[in-house]
Amino acid sequence: MRLIGGFALAMVAAGCGEPAAGAPASSNAPPARPPVELWIGGDVHLGDDTSPRLAAIAPVLDGAVGIVNLEGPVAPAAPSGSGVRLHNAPPALASLRSAGVRAAGIANNHALDAGAEGPDRTARELGDAGLAPFGLGAGPAILEIAGRRIVVTAHELGRGAPPANLGDELRAARAKGDVLVSTF
16 A cells, blocks of 8 residues: 555656646646545434534534435334334434535335335435435435535345345446445
8 A cells, every 4th residue: 555655646746846848738637626525424313303413513524515324214203113113303304404414314224113105205304304315215316516426325234135236226326426425
């Protein structure tokens, strides 16, 4: 790794400096693009908490774009039934936006806690809140950031085995943008 880093530094340094006298100015070089900064949050569960508790991290992240796994469906109340059943109240989604979150994954072990309609409702509620849903029926999210297309996918592995068509899904998603971010 050090050898590669040294080589890259030498190549960058070799390109710095004034062009030789009489050398034509290069017009083929693409303009420099600003960096893309992302932060990834896992298992974000808001419940009924509508306080802007995530807003406190926004200044530290200084404009980085957030991508989270939203643990549990968006529903007005906790679903009934046995076992642990999560939900995220629709008004609580504003907390995600205040922290710079732009996309929320819905493919996880609590996706169906509000029943079979839970993932579709969650995707709609996220969209209504200005957040791009990704995973399950929502498919990938495509974020335009600093002139780049960031494609984000989510996959729930259940008992640990990847879906049979995972490779095809990732290739198709990769073809839609400049950068692919996949969560599992």
